[in-house]
Amino acid sequence: MKRIFAGLLALMTLLSLVSCASPSLESAQPQATAEAKTVAEAEKKTEKKEDEVKAGPITLPEGFSVGYARRDITPISWPTLSYNGDYAKSAHDPLQITCVAISDGEKAALIVTVDMRNIGAALIQRTKELLTKNLKGVEIPYENIFINSSHSHSAVDCNYDDPSVIGWKSQVYYKQLPLLSQQALQDLTPAEAYSGKSHTDGITFVRRYIREDGTFTGIHMRDNTNSPIARHETEADNEMRVLRFDREGDKKDVVMVNYQTHYGSASNLYPGQISADFVHTFREAMEEDGKYLFSYCNGASGNLNFQSNIPGERKYENFVKGTPHFVDVAKQAIASEEKMETGPLQIAHSDYTALRRQYSAERIAQAKEVNAAGKDTPEQSELISKYGFQSRYEASAVESASNVESSVVPFTAITFGDVGFVAAPYEMFDTNGQEVRAASPFKMTFVFGYTNGSFSYIPSALAWKNGGYEVYTCVFREGCGEEFAAEMVRLLNVCYTAANG
Secondary structure, eight states, X not given: OHHHHHHHHHHHHHHHHHHOOOHHHHHHGGGHHHHHHHHHHHHHHHHHHHHHHHSSOOOOOSSSEEEEEEEEOOOSSSSEEOTTSOEESEESSOOEEEEEEEEOSSOEEEEEEESSSOOOHHHHHHHHHHHHHHOSSOOOOGGGEEEEEOOBTTSOOTTOOOHHHHHHHHXXXXXXXXXXXXHHHHTOEEEEEEEEEEEOSSSOEESXXXXXXXXXXXXXXXXXXXXXXXXXXXXXXXXXXXEEEEESTTOOEEEEEEEOOOBTSSTTSSTTEEOOTHHHHHHHHHTTTSSEEEEXXXXXXXXEOTTOXXXXXXXXXXXHHTHHHHHHHHHHHHHTOEEEOOOOEEEEEEEEEEEBOOOOHHHHHHHHHHHHTOTTOHHHHHHHHHHTOSOHHHHHHHHHHTTOXXXXXXEEEEEETTEEEEEXXXXXXXXXXXXXXXXXXXXXXXXXXXXXXXXXXXXXHHHXXXXXXXXXXXXXXXXXXXXXXXXXXXXXXHHHHHHHO
């Protein structure tokens, strides 16, 4: 079976080489045999470890407990398609998945973070089905699982159906992730929870910037040659939230960090390579002293503030390389820790019916014509101008509507004691994330974006007023940012009421 699987991966790699005629792919063709051998060797190396993880049923400890596991998911077959449609021939740093298991002695929840850009809803559904069926000795309902993508713009995007991605994501989601979850549950250890928040003027986050010519950009150090940045669109968010789980015995503390950022800040910094971005450098620096096991949870979308006090002209590069500054902020939060009550787990879930934007049959037909003309061709550009689309991305968004009136959007809240986690499957703006935190009844609230699927940009009310790329590509109706934030707050209140009568 191992040889068959290795052969399939090698075949898929060859198919990707044949189907894409770029110089980098042509130079990679002679390596196909070596890649197949690498796949087989890697499979052999992981076999024993996987058997060890599978052994024995899972028993939940009494009281509140926390477990942790991490696995490497760096592709072992090259080249691999990255998010922007280019092929990477190596990895700058390892891509990983982490899982934090939380239990109150009767129920358990899994908080998973994957080093990649986006995860499709269909893939999430299949993965959760496997997780709920394959874990031995414990039942974890679908709603008790968060799968969060770190949204690194330098990593692999699971929304592609390229052969080099299909084989890899099958390994990650259908094999590695179930094993990782079981390992985290087997690691459950009685724990106490502490929280901290830190604020700094040195690093703050904001979703968009306004140029002097009135246009918008999400990345302050790129695409601004014609018109420099004038100001932030909104007040920057400078809060980082930290949870530290102090575990009994010789088990290391588990530290979860939640903040609002967007990974345009280091995108394309490493040509020809995939990267976990500064999630990797942050994780590495946090664990350097050996005290902690680190889990990063991406929240709403906000970029590095262009006024941040990080030295150097290329601030996005310095942010990656200057992670110690960021670690200092996290450790400020740990130092200001406050003990949290850790009562029973409460879960609230809703399959929310969200209204989509509507377009006329004529407009959809125009969009189809634009898209049929081929990506970035002169014919497509001519049609975009003719029909008044702002870009091919808008045409794609319009065609995808096809008179679909609504979509079911899954929202979930997982809470325990003084702590609330709430998740949404889209890229929300930083202001809506702040609204959720401000209205939450819990002392410490983590807001998860990019979780359990990825639907669309969800702009704030101000963004809708100002326009821009995120607005004209959003599939939902105006006001969706505040509407969805209200639903997240409602679920937090449902959990709070259930816990407090």
